Structures are given as structure tokens and as C-alpha cells.
Amino acid sequence: MKTVIDILEERISAAMAAVTGQSGCAAIIKPATDPKFGDYQANGVMALAKKAKTNPRKLAEEVVKNLDVDDICEPPEIAGPGFINLRLKTDFLADKLLEINSDPENRLGIEKVAQPKNVVVDFSGPNIAKQMHVGHLRSTIIGDCICRTLEFLGHKVIRQNHIGDWGTSLGKVILGLWHMCMASKYGGPPYYKTELSELQACAGDKDRLKELCQRIRDRHEKDWQDDFAAVKGDANELFRPFLEKLVRTPPPDLCEEITTLYQYVNQIETSVAGMGLTVSTRKKDDHVFQYFQIEYEFLSRHITTMLQDIDDPDNKQEKDAWELIKKISLEHCNEIYKILNVALSMKDVRGESEYRDELAGVVEELLKRKIAEESDGAICVFPDGFKNKEGQPLPLIVQKSDGAFLYATTDLAAIRYRVDKLKADTIIYVTDARQKLHFEMVFAAARMAGWVPENIELVHVTFGSVLGENGQPLKTRSGENVKLKELLDEAIERAKTVVEEKNPDLPAERKTEIARAVGIGAVKYADYSNNRTSDYTFSFDKMLAMDGNTAPYMQYAYARIKSIERKAQSRDVDIETELAGVKSLNLTEPAELDLAKYLLRYGEAIEAAAADYRPNYLTSYLYELAQKFSAFYTNCPVLDAGPNKRPTRLLLCDLTAKTIKNGLSKLLGIEVVEQM
RNA sequence: GCGCCCGUAGCUCAGCAGGAUAGAGCAUCGGUUUCCUAAACCGAAGGCCAGAGGUUCGAGUCCUCUCGGGCGUACCA
Numbered sequence: 001m002k003t004v005i006d007i008l009e010e011r012i013s014a015a016m017a018a019v020t021g022q023s024g025c026a027a028i029i030k031p032a033t034d035p036k037f038g039d040y041q042a043n044g045v046m047a048l049a050k051k052a053k054t055n056p057r058k059l060a061e062e063v064v065k066n067l068d069v070d071d072i073c074e075p076p077e078i079a080g081p082g083f084i085n086l087r088l089k090t091d092f093l094a095d096k097l098l099e100i101n102s103d104p105e106n107r108l109g110i111e112k113v114a115q116p117k118n119v120v121v122d123f124s125g126p127n128i129a130k131q132m133h134v135g136h137l138r139s140t141i142i143g144d145c146i147c148r149t150l151e152f153l154g155h156k157v158i159r160q161n162h163i164g165d166w167g168t169s170l171g172k173v174i175l176g177l178w179h180m181c182m183a184s185k186y187g188g189p190p191y192y193k194t195e196l197s198e199l200q201a202c203a204g205d206k207d208r209l210k211e212l213c214q215r216i217r218d219r220h221e222k223d224w225q226d227d228f229a230a231v232k233g234d235a236n237e238l239f240r241p242f243l244e245k246l247v248r249t250p251p252p253d254l255c256e257e258i259t260t261l262y263q264y265v266n267q268i269e270t271s272v273a274g275m276g277l278t279v280s281t282r283k284k285d286d287h288v289f290q291y292f293q294i295e296y297e298f299l300s301r302h303i304t305t306m307l308q309d310i311d312d313p314d315n316k317q318e319k320d321a322w323e324l325i326k327k328i329s330l331e332h333c334n335e336i337y338k339i340l341n342v343a344l345s346m347k348d349v350r351g352e353s354e355y356r357d358e359l360a361g362v363v364e365e366l367l368k369r370k371i372a373e374e375s376d377g378a379i380c381v382f383p384d385g386f387k388n389k390e391g392q393p394l395p396l397i398v399q400k401s402d403g404a405f406l407y408a409t410t411d412l413a414a415i416r417y418r419v420d421k422l423k424a425d426t427i428i429y430v431t432d433a434r435q436k437l438h439f440e441m442v443f444a445a446a447r448m449a450g451w452v453p454e455n456i457e458l459v460h461v462t463f464g465s466v467l468g469e470n471g472q473p474l475k476t477r478s479g480e481n482v483k484l485k486e487l488l489d490e491a492i493e494r495a496k497t498v499v500e501e502k503n504p505d506l507p508a509e510r511k512t513e514i515a516r517a518v519g520i521g522a523v524k525y526a527d528y529s530n531n532r533t534s535d536y537t538f539s540f541d542k543m544l545a546m547d548g549n550t551a552p553y554m555q556y557a558y559a560r561i562k563s564i565e566r567k568a569q570s571r572d573v574d575i576e577t578e579l580a581g582v583k584s585l586n587l588t589e590p591a592e593l594d595l596a597k598y599l600l601r602y603g604e605a606i607e608a609a610a611a612d613y614r615p616n617y618l619t620s621y622l623y624e625l626a627q628k629f630s631a632f633y634t635n636c637p638v639l640d641a642g643p644n645k646r647p648t649r650l651l652l653c654d655l656t657a658k659t660i661k662n663g664l665s666k667l668l669g670i671e672v673v674e675q676m
Numbered sequence: 677g678c679g680c681c682c683g684u685a686g687c688u689c690a691g692c693a694g695g696a697u698a699g700a701g702c703a704u705c706g707g708u709u710u711c712c713u714a715a716a717c718c719g720a721a722g723g724c725c726a727g728a729g730g731u732u733c734g735a736g737u738c739c740u741c742u743c744g745g746g747c748g749u750a751c752c753a
Contacts, residue, residue, distance in 0.1 A: 026693080033696065043695055046733085056733080080696050081733065127753075164753070262712095344703090378751050388749060389677065400751045407753050413710095436680065437748055465683085465746090502715055530689070533681070535746080546715035549689090549703040554724065556715050564712050571712095608692055620690065623700085634717045653712095676715065 001099060003603040004040065007072065008086060012042050014065040019059065023526045029086075031601070037079065038087035039597055046082040056082030075404060093596050094585035101579065101651055108659055110603045112154030119156045120418045121147050123430035124337075124344060127164035128329035128351075129173045131259045132336050133481035134474050135432075136536075138463045141524050141669070142532055142589070144342040145615045146461065148667050153610055158422050161344055162414060163333075163351035165326055167407075169262065171304030172269075174321040176261025181242035182223040191219070193263040199267045200478070209271055216268060217296055219276045223352050224280050240317055247324050254483045263480075269297045295353040305404070308356070332485075339488055339520060341669040355413035357407040362413050363398050369387075371448050377401030383444035386437075396441040408442055415446045420455060426457040428613070433462035433533065461613045464535035466527075474538050488520060493541050495519035497551075503676065509674065510654040515607035517671040518544070521551035524670050528615035529623075551670055554660060557626035559676040561657040564638055568650075571639060575582060575654070578647055585648045591632040592652060598628050600653050606667070613666065622663045629656045 028044035045063055049056035060082045067076060074087040100109040123143020126132045132140075147157045176192070183190035195216055202208040227238045246254070278293040281302055291422035294302055307318040330349065335342045363379055366372035372381045380395030388394040398409045418424045429439055439460040446452045468474040474482055496515035503511070526543035529550075530536040546552050568575050587593055603619030608614070640650040664670040 028693065028695095030692085037696075041696090045694090046695070050733080082731085083696070122744070125753095167753070169753085175685080190697090226696070376750070380750075385680060386749090387678065391678075392710075393751055397751050404751085433681065434747055435753080438753085462681090481689090498715080505711085534689085535682090542702075545702075550701090552715065556713080560713060560716085567712050596701070612692070614692085620700090633712080637712070639712050676713075
């Protein structure tokens with residue numbers, strides 16, 4: 001079923017073409033700005049008149065004369081400088097609603113696209129060295145919504161969770177695990193926890209900090225010596241056995257611990273920077289270990305290089321640690337995805353490490369084809385049109401002067417994979433706006449290399465930050481990232497309080513269910529309902545409010561309809577039979593007509609949302625629909641309506657419920673509840 | 677310095693290809709419950725769309741400049 005806008009666009013464009021003899025006239029149909037002008041308006045005639053240098057009103061008259069919309073609209077009216085105002089016929093409305101009602105596929109009148117595309121969507125992409133935090137929320141849920149919407153429209157969507165599993169942060173966690181091992185031999189509360197807060201506490205006090213760092217370093221050195229004392233080699237004494245045990249039986253809080261360990265190592269490295277402290281480490285030379293002192297702040301980077309040489313059996317402990325971290329972290333991510341109701345699973349994971357064998361080849365090919373060149377020791381691509389501070393060409397660095405590859409390299413390898421292996425027609429990247437320049441350059445480089453033919457579309461879908469009430473990016477009081485799990489738990493907890501208050505008589509199990517749906521729904525809906533390009537202020541109170549454009553309001557509207565259905569059953573009204581038997585509608589009340597017209601516009605909202613990848617077009621539509629339903633609900637009794645009205649009203653209720661459910665649940669991944 | 681994004685009601689935000697009198701929600705004030713969930717509905721008030729020029733029959737929307745904010749700008753992701 002075509003959207004009303006599309007039908008009108010077609011008809012009026014055709015009339016415009018007939019009048020002017022030009023093809024490709026745009027009618028520019030929009031919803032009327034005021035109900036008194038009708039339901040839709042055509043704005044295109046004025047622009048056309050301007051081009052043709054004729055009187056717009058006269059042209060509009062000509063167009064209307066050539067226009068055939070009798071089956072859809074009342075006679076069109078010309079108004080103002082040349083608007084064509086269109087009012088839908090009630091019969092047309094009724095027919096369309098009946099058509100939606102009888103759709104066996106239950107698509108609510110939404111057509112699938114004629115030519116489905118292969119769309120790769122790169123989203124979420126958490127770094128597995130850390131737990132997911134609030135910074136991952138937007139990419140994860142906006143990406144999910146994009147996938148769901150495109151899928152609903154009939155495209156083939158390939159989700160790619162490009163997790164961070166190959167960078168320096170992994171070196172930090174591996175080092176962190178070593179600390180965990182060392183701490184275990186001391187007994188008592190692990191030193192890394194106390195030292196982490198100590199380090200944070202004396203961040204401003206240089207002397208104390210220096211003293212503390214020296215102490216940490218000395219203990220580290222002693223531990224290292226102990227670990228290597230017995231057997232010359234590779235941490236055979238303590239770390240290896242510890243790791244093996246950890247892999248066999250990981251403690252339940254290991255994920256939490258990994259986050260702390262990461263923070264600890266990170267904190268040490270920023271604290272000791274420039275202090276000249278060194279510790280022992282080893283390096284492999286022809287399968288023989290060499291021992292040397294390394295600057296403390298570079299230790300984790302050194303470990304990263306060993307990790308990156310993972311296929312060397314001598315680096316088995318790094319490999320084991322890495323695999324363990326990855327497993328634990330992904331379990332955590334999956335738990336979050338499940339809570340968030342995000343359709344992302346292990347099979348969608350294809351992280352940085354998957355491209356590790358291709359990175360050298362990427363650089364090599366770029367060099368061979370003179371697309372990349374060496375500059376200050378680094379291998380760079382200089383795409384046209386990018387300048388640095390001095391106005392010099394800005395490089396996209398694909399290999400650092402120390403030989404390491406960067407995320408630009410990985411992204412290029414990933415693009416090749418997505419084009420060649422996944423056969424993408426469109427690749428969508430859902431990341432925050434700060435990476436705009438990076439992706440512009442990566443896209444440019446990929447095009448230069450000929451890896452992405454012109455007909456393949458590369459899209460960077462950006463979004464703003466989540467801010468706290470202070471207007472700054474949302475952080476905990478101590479300045480850390482807010483863990484997503486904790487944030488979601490709090491949302492559920494707060495929703496629980498409200499359910500408890502509003503509907504204390506429900507069974508406990510039901511209350512828990514509702515609290516989950518409402519709490520998580522509120523967080524997601526609040527995000528979706530904002531324009532994704534702007535920052536937004538996170539507020540539990542606002543997102544959980546019953547009034548306004550919130551998830552609870554939407555869920556409540558749905559629950560009210562379901563309540564009517566339950567009531568109907570108790571009155572022996574068989575809704576299904578009654579709806580299936582509806583052959584004609586009786587739309588008369590303003591609230592009925594208003595709701596009916598709006599139900600037909602779902603497709604417009606989806607199209608707009610999909611075209612610009614903007615979930616807020618969906619929430620706006622759904623909210624307005626729920627408002628129109630609420631007005632209808634208060635003005636038009638359903639079950640007590642006479643036999644000439646009840647089927648019509650039941651149908652309006654049913655289609656509204658289906659639309660809300662489709663929008664919330666299918667497209668936004670927000671659960672609906674039967675009762676609230 | 678340069679580039680990108682942003683500045684709309686007291687607050688949080690919409691405004692989709694330039695179109696008719698700029699819209700919601702919160703907060704404020706006032707009304708509605710013998711009737712399907714009042715977690716609701718109806719109404720009032722609230723604005724020189726940051727400022728100044730320009731293009732146009734018409735500008736929140738396009739162009740130029742100014743002011744104010746955010747982000748980015750060679751080896752982090």
C-alpha cells in the first residue's frame with residue numbers, strides 16, 4: 001500500500017507535467033499546516049511557477065483542472081499564493097483502514113521496498129577492555145533501530161559489531177590480570193583497588209604521587225622477579241598457573257574486576273608519565289627471552305606488541321589472557337544487549353582482531369599503488385581537501401612510525417571485507433560525531449584505493465553526547481564513565497517504584513515485568529526521541545514521566561487499548577469475529593477522523609526515519625498517534641457504542657494498538673505491556 | 677588559525693526539499709472522573725527562531741559576516 005503522500009505526489013506531479021509539458025515536476029506534498037486547510041497540501045506549484053515565470057495561482061488552477069483525485073479527495077482548493085489544499089474523502093479513509101485490517105501479513109499498510117539492498121550496519125562496537133558504559137548506549141540502540149527499520153522495509157541487513165579487541169587497551173587488561181595474579185598471593189584486599197583510589201586521591205599532589213608511584217613500581221619489580229625466579233622463561237611460576245585456573249573457573253565478578261584492572265593500569269601509566277621509572281620485562285629474540293628495563297608507562301604497550309604477535313607460541317600467555325578477556329567481556333555485552341532488547345549476538349561480532357592478518361597487506365597495497373607515502377616515519381594517505389592546523393595536507397595515518405597499525409588501517413580492511421565478502425550496497429557507521437573527520441578520511445582513502453566503487457554508499461550516522469544535569473558529558477561523581485548496567489538497573493528500579501505506587505494490586509511478577517519494560521523503554525525512548533545529532537540531557541525523572549513524549553505514556557496508551565479488549569471478553573464481545581466481519585466503517589466524530597487519518601500516515605513516518613536514519617521521526621509519530629488515540633478514547637466510548645459504531649471504534653483501537661506495538665516493539669525494540 | 681556541529685517559549689526539545697498565523701512536552705494557571713486504567717483529557721499564558729545584512733512573491737530553513745557554545749584538527753579509538 002502506497003503512502004497517501006506518494007499517491008498524491010504522483011497524481012499531482014503528473015498533472016503538473018501535463019500542464020507544463022515538463023517531466024519530473026515535484027508536487028512537494030506535505031501534511032497541511034492547519035486542519036482548516038485540509039489534510040495535505042501541495043507546495044510544488046509555486047516553485048514551478050517561479051521557474052516558468054508564470055502566475056502561481058493561475059498555474060495551480062491549470063494543474064487542478066488536469067488533476068484526477070476524485071477517488072481520494074474532496075475537490076482540491078487553491079489558496080494563498082498557490083497552495084493546493086487536499087482533504088481526504090471519508091470513504092477513501094475507510095477503504096484504506098479496511099485494507100490495512102485485512103492485510104494477512106500485518107504490515108500496517110507498509111510496503112516493502114522494490115529493490116532490497118545489502119546494508120551493512122556497523123554499530124555498538126564496545127571496547128572489550130571495559131564494561132559497556134553510557135557512551136556505548138547511543139551507538140547500540142540507534143544502530144539497532146536503523147537495522148530494525150531497514151529490515152522491516154525489506155532490506156537485507158548485516159549487523160557488524162566492530163568490537164575493540166586489538167588495541168593498547170587489551171595490553172592494559174592483560175597487564176591488569178597479571179596484577180590480579182600478584183595481588184592474590186598477598187591475600188587481603190587486592191592492592192590494585194586501594195592503590196587506584198590512592199592514585200586518584202593524590203593526582204594534584206606531585207610529591208605524594210611520586211612517592212606512591214615509586215612504591216608501586218618497587219613492589220611491581222619484586223613481584224616480577226618472584227614470578228620469573230624459579231624458571232627462566234615466561235612467567236611460569238605464578239602467572240601461567242593463575243591464568244589457567246582463571247580460564248577454567250572464572251569468578252562471577254571477573255568482568256567487574258577487568259574494568260577495575262584496566263582503570264588501575266591506566267591510572268598508573270598516566271601517573272608515572274615522565275617520572276623516569278622503569279621495570280623489568282622480557283622480549284623475545286629468536287625464541288630466546290631477553291630481559292630488560294622498560295619505562296613503566298610503556299609497559300602495557302609492550303605487552304600489546306606481544307599480543308599482536310599472537311600466533312607465536314611464545315606469546316601463549318598473552319593469547320590465553322586475551323581470549324579470556326574477550327569471552328568474559330562479550331558475555332557481559334550480550335547481557336546488556338539482552339536487557340536493552342537489542343538484536344545483536346555473537347554471530348554479528350567481527351572485531352578489530354579479525355582483520356589483523358590483512359593490515360600489513362592494506363598498507364602494502366596503498367604504498368605499492370602510490371596512494372600512501374611515508375611522512376615523518378609514518379605511512380600516510382593524504383586525501384584531497386583535508387588540511388591540518390598549518391594548512392598542510394592532513395594525513396590519514398595507516399601505520400605508525402613504530403610499525404603499529406591504527407584504527408584507520410582496521411577500518412580500511414573492514415571496508416574491503418564488507419564490500420568484497422559481504423557484498424554491501426550500503427555501509428552505515430553509527431558512531432559519535434567526533435569521529436566525523438576520521439570517517440570522511442577513511443571513506444576518501446577507500447575510494448582512492450578503488451576499494452569502494454561509486455555505486456556503493458558509505459554513510460556515517462553521527463550522534464551527540466549524553467549529558468548530565470550539569471551540561472557536561474554524563475559521568476559519575478568521581479568522574480568515571482557511568483556503567484551502562486548500573487544505569488539500566490537504576491531505570492528499572494525507579495520504574496518499579498512508580499508501578500508499585502500506581503498499581504499496587506498487581507501480582508509481584510507482573511510488576512517486575514512492567515518495571516523492566518517501562519524502565520528500559522524509558523531510557524531508550526528518551527534517546528530516540530531526541531534528534532540524534534544533538535546532545536541531550538539525561539534525566540530519569542523526565543524519561544519516566546507519565547506525561548509527555550515518553551515511553552511510559554506510549555506504553556500506557558497501548559495498555560488502555562488492551563484493557564478494552566479484556567473488558568470486551570468479559571462482556572462476551574468477540575473482537576476478532578467482529579473485526580473480521582467489518583465490511584464498512586462509520587467514521588463521523590472528529591476524534592475518529594483525526595485518528596483514522598493519522599493511522600494512515602505511519603508509512604510516511606517510517607520512510608522519513610529510514611531516509612535520514614532518524615529514530616525521532618518514529619517517536620514523534622507514535623507520540624502524536626497516542627495523543628490522538630487518547631483524545632478519541634475520552635470522547636468516544638467503544639464498548640458502550642451502538643452497533644452502528646462499535647465495529648468502527650474497535651477497528652480504530654485495534655489498528656492503533658498494532659501500530660504502537662509495531663513502532664515500539666518491532667522498530668524501536670521497546671517492549672509493550674498489556675497492563676500498567 | 678582552519679574545519680564541522682549547534683544557538684527556536686522560563687526549562688527540555690521538534691520543525692522532514694524555503695511556504696500560509698513557528699510547534700510539542702515539562703513547569704505555571706484554570707477546567708474535566710456516577711462512563712472501557714485520571715499514568716488521561718480539554719483550555720490559558722508564554723517567542724523580533726543569537727545578532728546584522730543578502731537572495732526570494734515568501735526565510736527558523738539558503739548565502740555572507742559578527743557574537744556565543746561544543747567538537748575535531750599527524751602517529752588514541
